[in-house]
Amino acid sequence: MTARAQEAAKKLDYLVLMNADTLYGKITSIKDHNLKFENQQKEKLTFAPGQVFRAYWESKRKVYAPSYVENGLEPVQGTSPQVFQIDRNYTEEPTFAEVLVDGEIMVYYVSNLNLGGGGGMMFGTGGGGTMLSIGVSKSKYAYALKKSTGEVIEINSNTNGLFSNSKKKRTIALGRLINDEPELFAEFEKEKKYDYDLFIKYLMRYNEIQSSNASSEGKKKLFIY
Secondary structure, eight states: OHHHHHHHHHTSEEEEETTSOEEEEEEEEEOSSOEEEEETTOOEEEEOGGGEEEEEEGGGTEEEEEESTTTOEEEOTTOSSOOEEEOTTOOSOOEEEEEEEOSSEEEEEEEEEEEEEEEEEEEEOSTTOOEEEEEEEEEEEEEEEETTTOOEEEOOOSSSGGGSSOHHHHHHHHHHHHTTSHHHHHHHHTOSOOOHHHHHHHHHHHHHHHHHHSOTTOOOOOOOO
16 A cells, blocks of 8 residues: 555655745645645645745656746856856845756756747738737857855856857856866766757756765755746
8 A cells, every 4th residue: 555655646746845844735826926725635726936945846857946947046146157147236035947957056047938029919900000020039048057055047148158069168167066076077078069958968967976976864945036
């Protein structure tokens, strides 16, 4: 019976709350500022980002965490490629962000709604009247945040940082995050091709090294970055 219960739990979505409690059930929606959840007793609950440490949306195979990366970033002056940090004066609540890599280095996907001219909805009158074209698109941006330094780097740009045409810029961007593990970084520098999957692989390996070096007695703090 225990084995069956454990197997059934694996199919459920679940939340780890900031007080370390775990709730099993079904996530019905996640937006920037609220998460809707139905527990095993069929109660419908709503959570703010500051209440949830991690949200595991098993049915969609996605993980979410509260973060300040979407709205709270400020550029660090004099850095190239551009490095960001969380604005120390930022007072707004965090938002939910999709987590791609979890550990000492976090990688988040956050989405921005962009409005601009071009294709999209058309408003106006026929017969030569004025027409207004509004294009609405939702773009995703990936950011890597190193907890110990607070440095944040945008990693999915085609023109800056890791994915620029310059190998030097690519290695500098990643080096700021993993250069305290010189053997791993030296291995990265020898790579002949750089792409998104390779980047994720090195960040995951870095996190594995940091996790193995951490004290077995150390307890993870439930903290929002």
